Amino acid sequence: MKILRYPSDRTATEGCEMLRRMGSMLVSMSVNMALIAALSGVCGLCLHTVLKADRSERSTVLLLNSLCRMEQQLRGDLRRAGPVSCTESEMQLQPGQATRIDWSIQRGIVSREESVNAQVSHRERYVFPAGTQVRFLQETPQRVLVRIQEPSPFVRYPEAGNGGAVLNKPEAVALPVIPASTVSTGVIEIQLVVPSQLAGVSP
């Protein structure tokens, strides 16, 4: 039996054997690389899905949290305030002679200011996810509707998230047009009714 110590010791048959080995090494490397690529792809896909789910979850939590707080505050204000004057983006309530409550909407941020003797005593902000549209609609003098339109899942809004971070951006960037062919977005309506004992009071 011959012991091969140096390359020069190899014969032609042994050279062929080595060439065959080199081919198998190429195949093995290709298979390894394919496996690594497949595993990396799956990991990347998983990570992307988890991050997307997290972003969606944060957006939902922000919407529900702001919505519930705002609804409670609006009903409380309407319970103690009489006459209402409102436009699509502003609403004024006057619970007392010296007290005044102003609600205003600016690109997904609803602000409330309560002032006593023209001095602001309370100020609250309800921040909704980017793309949310809030409007006040006065149906009758005693009935106000607050319509909240959720952001479209088919439109990509600025990464900044909530409406507060897009105040300095153009309207087309902050609130992109929703394609007409897509499914209409969800609407939430809060109906506010002035109590009957307050309905006849003039400001």
Next chain:
Amino acid sequence: MRSVTVLSVAGGGHNRSRAGSFATEMIIAAIITGTTMAVLVPGLAAVGQQRQMQKFEAFARIELNNLEQAGVEQSGGTWALSEWFHRRYPDAELTAEVVAMDQPEAKLPGGVRLQISRRNGAGQVAQHVSLVIWPEVTGGTP
């Protein structure tokens, strides 16, 4: 006689062992991928369903408060879900039932229990959100 038999056999054995390791690697990769998918897909589906349930609960509460205000104003009208809520949850049902006070000797008027229910799909627990509206009593002492 030159003999390369040992080398040849040794090489063949190595190739066979490599082929075996390819199969092993592929099986391990498939197991890892399968396990990841088996954990991730139901987990994400459950998170999404939980989110939908939270939304339903919050929106149903808003709708019940809307109905309460409308009921207080109309006093005695029929109860029906608003258009926006019906459009969002077509399978939701509203039920209204009269509830009485625990102390009949008090002779207080009964309230109305409004309940919005919705089935979450086959094999899932139905969701119920309810609100009891008590009529306002005037002239009594608290």
